[in-house]
Amino acid sequence: MKKQLVVLTGPTAVGKTKLSILLAKAIDGEIISADSMQVYKYMDIGSAKIMPEEMEGVPHHLVDVLDPAEEFNVVRFQAMAKQAMEGIYSRGHIPILVGGTGFYIQAITQDIDFAETQVDETYRRELEQTASQKGAAYLHDLLALIDPDSAKEIHANNVKRVIRALEYYHETGQPISKHNETQRSKASPYDLTYFVLNDKREFLYERINQRIDEMLSAGLVEEVGALKVRGCTRDMVSMQGLGYKEILDYLDGVYTLDEAVDILKRDTRHFAKRQLTWFRREKQVIWVNKDEFDYDNKKILEYMMEQINDSKYRNIL
Numbered sequence: 001m002k003k004q005l006v007v008l009t010g011p012t013a014v015g016k017t018k019l020s021i022l023l024a025k026a027i028d029g030e031i032i033s034a035d036s037m038q039v040y041k042y043m044d045i046g047s048a049k050i051m052p053e054e055m056e057g058v059p060h061h062l063v064d065v066l067d068p069a070e071e072f073n074v075v076r077f078q079a080m081a082k083q084a085m086e087g088i089y090s091r092g093h094i095p096i097l098v099g100g101t102g103f104y105i106q107a108i109t110q111d112i113d114f115a116e117t118q119v120d121e122t123y124r125r126e127l128e129q130t131a132s133q134k135g136a137a138y139l140h141d142l143l144a145l146i147d148p149d150s151a152k153e154i155h156a157n158n159v160k161r162v163i164r165a166l167e168y169y170h171e172t173g174q175p176i177s178k179h180n181e182t183q184r185s186k187a188s189p190y191d192l193t194y195f196v197l198n199d200k201r202e203f204l205y206e207r208i209n210q211r212i213d214e215m216l217s218a219g220l221v222e223e224v225g226a227l228k229v230r231g232c233t234r235d236m237v238s239m240q241g242l243g244y245k246e247i248l249d250y251l252d253g254v255y256t257l258d259e260a261v262d263i264l265k266r267d268t269r270h271f272a273k274r275q276l277t278w279f280r281r282e283k284q285v286i287w288v289n290k291d292e293f294d295y296d297n298k299k300i301l302e303y304m305m306e307q308i309n310d311s312k313y314r315n316i317l
Contacts, residue, residue, distance in 0.1 A: 003089060005190035006308060007097045007105055009034070009279065010197035011272035012242075013207045015290070015297075017048075019197065020098040021056050022301050027096075027308060030059040030088045032081050034099030034108075037241040039066050039077075042230070045215050045223045046243030061088075068227060068238040073160075075114045078107040102278035109188050112180075123170055127163045142166060147175035155274070160237070188284070193308050196279045197300075199290045208268050212261065215243065221257070224248055242268055 006029065008020050024031055033039065037047035039062050044051070049063065061084035066072055081097070081104075088095045097105055106112060131139045136156050143162050144151035150165045168176040199207075224247040232239050234248055243264060250260035279285060286307055293299040 002189065002191040004094050005085075005097070005109070005188075005192050006094060007034075007109065007192065007194040008197065009098070009100055009102065009105055009195070010288075011204060011275045012100050012268060013048075013211045013272070014197050014199055014204060015207075016098055016100070016197055017050055017054070019297050019300060020096060021054070021058055022297055023304060024058040024096055025056070026301060026305060027094050028092075029094040029096040030061065030084075030091075031096050031098050032084050032088075033060060033062040034077070034081070034097045034101050034104045035062075036072060036077075036101050036104065037238070037244075038063050038099070039072055040064075040068050040070075040238050041066065042068060042227060043223070043238060043241075043244070045218050045220045046241065046247070048211065048215070059088075068230070068232050068236060071237050073237070074103055074107050077101075077104045078112070078114065081108055100275050102275060102282070106282070109190065109192055109194065110186050111189050119167065120170065124163065124167060127166055131159050131163070136162070139163070139166070147177050149177035150175060150180075153177070153278075157240075192284060193304075194282065194285045195288050195304060195307070196282075196285050197288050197290065198276070203291075204272060205269050208272060209265050212243075212265050212268065216261065221247055221250070225251060242271060 008016055008023060010016055020031055037043060038049045041064050062080055085095045097108060136159050139162050140151060140156035143165055146169050147165060154161045165176045220243060224244055228251060239245060239248060246260045246264040249255050250257050288300055
């Protein structure tokens with residue numbers, strides 16, 4: 001019998017955190033953060049990290065565990081999440097993946113094989129030099145020529161993922177999008193219940209703008225300044241997250257604060273749109289539209305519990 005796994009995802013600022021606590025209490029679950037930024041220490045405000053007092057006694061994993069100088073990627077996430085899941089199952093609890101990083105979630109739900117092909121270090125350095133000299137957009141255009149599907153999926157500013165896609169083609173002669181499609185088509189090894197929390201676009205965008213204003217009031221500029229004092233620089237993976245790279249540009253004199261905030265709000269809205277595009281491609285997802293439940297988390301929870309119990313019943317059959 002497959003082990004049970006619950007996913008609660010959705011676009012940024014949609015309200016996953018509070019609902020995840022209710023869900024975890026209802027099903028005796030433990031939460032694994034599927035977020036690329038909340039894993040880092042000292043990065044609380046910009047990552048909208050859940051604080052210990054907000055956890056209400058629910059165990060959380062992959063939160064506040066890495067130094068900002070450390071690299072975090074999907075391969076490392078998968079390894080850390082699987083280790084956490086083993087502990088959760090051993091305690092007789094249910095793991096709940098919570099977060100908005102779709103590729104991280106897919107790495108677990110589809111048990112994606114990230115077996116490394118041989119890396120050509122010379123070619124990688126050439127690509128890094130090209131990005132440095134000609135810009136991220138130029139590198140992204142190269143990817144679009146050989147793998148248009150990956151180019152649509154990977155943002156031009158995500159230089160590391162663009163380079164990895166170009167490397168994969170260089171190493172195998174095949175687009176990495178084809179490899180990912182094959183991995184996605186596999187049946188999940190889990191008894192999976194996959195929820196996508198969503199809201200009307202205008203409400204979601206309003207909440208994004210409000211959240212960023214709240215982050216600024218809470219001290220986002222000071223948080224990024226403290227990270228800069230610690231030696232954190234733009235080329236670190238941690239500092240490429242939304243909220244950090246824009247404020248770092250302000251502190252470095254690239255933009256005024258108003259300009260940096262406008263860019264941050266714009267890019268966060270675009271990010272939410274890309275998240276929804278990703279989730280629409282996923283199989284077996286259960287869409288939970290908040291307006292259909294009158295924005296009442298208790299009603300949403302009741303519906304989710306019905307779906308989880310139905311999943312358990314189907315698995316027994």
